[in-house]
Amino acid sequence: MKRLAKWRLISLFAILALVLSGCGKPYLSTLQPAGDVAEMQFGLMKLSTYIMIGVIIVVTVIFLLVLVKFRRKDENMIPKQVEGNHRLEIIWTVIPILLLLILAVPTVATTFNLANVSPMDKKNADGKHNVLVVNVRANLYWWEFEYPDLGIVTSQELVVPTNQKVYFNLKSSDVKHSFWIPAVGGKLDVNPENVNKFWLEFDNKKADEAGNLFYGKCAELCGESHALMDFKVKAIDKDKFQTWVRAMQNVKKPQEATTASAQEGQQIFSKSCIGCHAVTPTNSTPIAARIAPNMTNFGERSRVAGILPHTKESIKNWIKNPEKYKPGNKMAGKYPTMSDAQLNALADYLMSLKVQK
Amino acid sequence: MHVEEKFTHETWPASPEKATLEAKNKFLGFWFFLGGETVLFASLFATYLALKDRVPNTHQALAKDLFELPLTFTATMLLLTSSLTSVYAMYHMKNFAFKKMLLWLGLTVLLGFGFLGLEIYEFNHYVHAFHHTFTSSAFGSAFYTLVGFHGAHVAFGLLWIITLMARNAKRGLNLYNAPKFYVASLYWHFIDVVWVFIFTVVYLMGMVG
Amino acid sequence: MANHQLNSGNPRVDIEYRRKKNAEDMRYQIVSFSLMMFLTLIAFAAVAIKGFEATFIKPFIILLAAVQVIFQLYYFMHMNHKGHEAPKLFLYGGVTVGFTIILTFTTIIWW
Amino acid sequence: MSTYAKKQGFGATLWDFLTTVDHKKIAILYLIAGGFFFVVGGLEALFIRIQLAVPNNDFVSAGLYNQIMTMHGTTMIFLAAMPLIFAFMNAVMPLQIGARDVAFPFVNALGFWLFFFGGVFLNLSWFLGGAPDAGWTSYASLAVASKGHGVDFYLLGLQISGFGTLIGGINFLVTIINMRAPGMTYMRMPMFTWATFVTSALILFAFPPLTIGLVLMMFDRLFGAKFFEVSMGGNTIIWEHLFWIFGHPEVYILILPAFGIFSETFAIFSRKRLFGYSSMVFALVLIGFLGFMVWAHHMFADGLGPVTNAIFAVATMAIGVPTGIKIFNWLFTMWGGSVKFTTPMLYAVAFIPSFVAGGVTGVMLASAAADYQYHDSYFVVAHFHYVIVGGVVLALLGGTHLYWPKIFGTMLNETLGKITFWLFLIGFHLTFFIQHFLGLWGMPRRVFTYLPGQGFETANMVSSVGAFFMAAGVIVLLINIITTSVKNVRVGNDPWGDGRTLEWALSSPPPFYNYKQLPLVRGLDAYWIEKMEGKKGLTPAEPLGDIHMPNSSFLPFMMSFGLFVAAFGAMYHGEHGTWAFPVLFLGLAITLGSMFLRSVKDDHGFHIHKEDLMDDDEKGVKA
């Protein structure tokens, strides 16, 4: 009997471990941690799950025994009216306390560890951080990522180097949002009234497995298109990251379109769109003027508007009727209607916006 | 036997405010209500403290620019004294001295009106002299809401006491209305308790900076 | 509801005794009122007289306010009398919750 | 449905219910209104599940989804679960303590009508330009930015119904303290009465912060205040704190009465006194107390800092201990008992594993660093439906079956009851178990749709199918109610045969004055004691005498109606000043006028004379 119980327990844990690790998508699931933070959190999740499974098993065993043994068989039987039992009551007070302590200690430790952003405070001689810092700005349904020390801005797709800690400043420009990359680490709210700070680390091997592209989500109800406020994280190794940064920094003025169609698109863009969308990556523009996604490296992104496939067709559809794809977005209706030809030209132009040829 | 039974000095019970079951219920229920009001005002105080001096630009007046000692002091004296007068009223209620009770309640009401008048003057002054309004800043909203909530309590208390006085002027004390007077006076004291914290936390601490 | 147990019919109520008791109560009320006035004066004086540190004045006047309020509750509102156990419980309950709220709002609400 | 409903004409019955101050009739009003809103909230849940059944669905639009989701949460919590709980408190608690009514019958009626008009007001938003859409938590930045009047409906509607709840809570507190029958000491009170007591205390302290939060936001939205406007010095975190200082105790306001109902059920159908009664009471009070110390666990991701998060994490975990005490005490109540699986008992039994599963995920959420992953994901949705549906709703359904005969004098059909039970239970686990995984796989909550290719498809479909099982269960319950009401087979005092507490000594339904003579209580489970000594009824504590009863009144209805009218004025004063202000004042005038009438018109109630009581002996308590 005892051995059987033990065997059952082990197999249960094994199944559980399988369920826990084997499920979900590697680019999205918290159960496939792809970095230090998610790893620590996954550790806590596993620890707590084991404790809870233990609790459930104990309750279930007593429960089943009761159901089987004490069914009413004799209509006239009056059971003994027991008042209570001190020994039992002490047991089921003390054991849960102990279990909770086992959970509480690592919880507190991890909470403090994840909140440690002291390296962000240190700056070197020319006023730059010693670590990589990204300012994340959340806007109604799109994200902006600024690298203050590198002097560049990008949108919708966060680019980060792997295997090093990346520090984040989070700030909202309208309502509250929440910044979440499930596979890499837990979320932190993006508030309108303060700057929240935390760090994440992106694991190189796991990034490879996930196709170098993690999914990011907005995790706080922020309006109609909250569900569609996705972003992507391109996690690449340090060298590639450096190359990307240099390429971005090289774009000093809007890139010139090369094909005829793209040139036409550029003209339209400069007339109708440039007021909101920048095509240079500098962060010298004041924040208040950055009211739409930066397009500098649009041609190299993996999605249009964070959610649509990265194709010319999507771009045309989007510009034709953004409201259809992201209800309540801040672009719809702010520019003249475009003919099919114009849409085509715009799409060509936008697709040509690449920093790494 | 009836709650409106006529009483004499001899038959008047020692604790008329708790002599019937209705009275006991009223008494207890009202105290619980005050327990809830404590949390209500604590929420307002907390909000005020969080938003104190939170203004959008440097031109706007802060707490230390607004408040003046003499005004607050006068208001405080009026309200604190009204607490004493209402205690006197209850003293006479217990002694079955209806006329005297009315007299002291009347005084309480007068003092209460004095306080309200000062508050209205004060708000008006801030609006015109400092452009410190309900909508000018988070600080303004929090200030007027906290102090105004208290003011509204004063106003409601006055209405309540006046109604009670008018309704019972002709029929004197009995076990039906005695608890009502008692409970109204509890309410009045509670308003005073709140004011003690308002003048300390909002005004005095505001002036200190 | 049903059981009105009025003591109105009780002939043995000693009015004189009660009168005296009430008057004595009233004397306490006046004493506590004077004390309250006194505390108020000190609080205002502490602010009026320049020269004290704000870090001293603030806790000091809050303490004075707390003492005053205890006078109000225990004397004016008769919480010192018997039969106020439940009121006490719930008032202090309210005070505890209220205090927690104020503590929160002065510590973990940021700029 | 009940005897007196049949004897009178419809108009008279309606008037009777509009003016009643009898706690048993008010209970019926709460039951009907709460039941109605439960169906409304359930339909909204079905719409949610239909929309989410497949990716990229366009069953409803994004904006409409947010409204449905918000109204589902708000309706279920404030307009379904709480009123249904109040229904049982009203129906049972005064009987359990041996009282003839609550302490303030008039206020009791007022509480109901305030809730009712608040709920109606809130739901009228559907027809007047759109419902609130900022979530049931209505976080400030989004709620203040929300267009239209949806959020205003939320603010004003909850404000009105919140007053009703608050005065209801005070009423129950006073009733329990002052109106217990002779011999009913605190430690002899039935567990449901204890739960009512602690719950009411929570209401007393939890609702004021909500009231203030609603006032502040109403000032911001309707009167230009700047509490939450960051550019003017405002701070939206204030709302979050105020809401959760209320919100967390609120979830215990929901679950403690459920615990109470189950405590009664376990004892009755195990034929055994509650195991560890005093530790049960202790645990109840401790949960209530701790309930006020943990609210920031809803704000772990806010960025309050590691110190705050750590403190609140540990405090939150602590609640697991007293809750565990209760769970084990229930198990040991059944242990050694003679357990009969009636419908109410099935609910109670199913509650244990369901609630424990939900409770332990709560403790997982309490682990702050891990909650950064769970927060605002479907894992949280799974957690709270496990505790709410697996705890509160099972208690409400079980309680409905258990107390139906006491309230209406006729039994619900046991077979149909068991069908409802199984459909609902299976549906419940089917719907919500899988949602844990959705959350862990990265699905945020409050999304109107999701894109394909993220691995969410199958699980969402399963979840949606489950919801329809629950709906089927509810429909069977409605059929059950209708058919048994039509048959209307009358039952005696103690239809389950094993009643232990005072209410089972009274006829079903009890006479309107409840107890002809107040009973003398000689121990825990007073009625059981009498039964075991072979007595038929209760031992009276007083000679037969006149009974004083309160008069019916239409004023509670009018007072609440006035606020309902005034709320429209307050809401539209911005754009329709010409008529809105008069409406505002008219509404307030109705309310204040009714209050004035109430205070100047003496109302001493009436007496039932001894002689009349002797006449209807066959119906009353056999004393």
Ligand code: HEA
């Ligand atoms: C009836 C309602 C109810 C109940 C009873 C509970 C009970 C608990 N809840 Fe839950 N909760 C909600 C309703 C409820 N909750 C709702 C509605 C939300 C979401 C609100 C929103 O955002 O919209 C929420 C959200 C919520 C969060 C925030 C999640 C987030 O948004 O990030 C947290 C975090 O700590 C939490 C924790 C807990 C805990 C620790 C308990 C504990 O009380 C549970 C205690 C019970 C047990 C632990 C089981 C029995 C015990 C034993 C068998 C003993 C042994 C056990 C151990 C040793 C662990 N809840």
Ligand code: HEA
């Ligand atoms: C008491 C509280 C309560 C209850 C009982 C329920 C019950 C249910 N809830 Fe709950 N829910 C909440 C409180 C509750 N919920 C809250 C607070 C939220 C958060 C909102 C927010 O984020 O702001 C939420 C959110 C929420 C979501 C997440 C939405 C989102 O994040 O986008 C989902 C999704 O599945 C859901 C589903 C359900 C389902 C399927 C039920 C089922 O159990 C319902 C079962 C009942 C029925 C199905 C009744 C149907 C009746 C009929 C069919 C009868 C028809 C007959 C006639 C017309 C005569 N709810």
Ligand code: CUA
């Ligand atoms: Cu941004 Cu949700």
Ligand SMILES: [Cu+2]
């Ligand atoms: Cu909570």
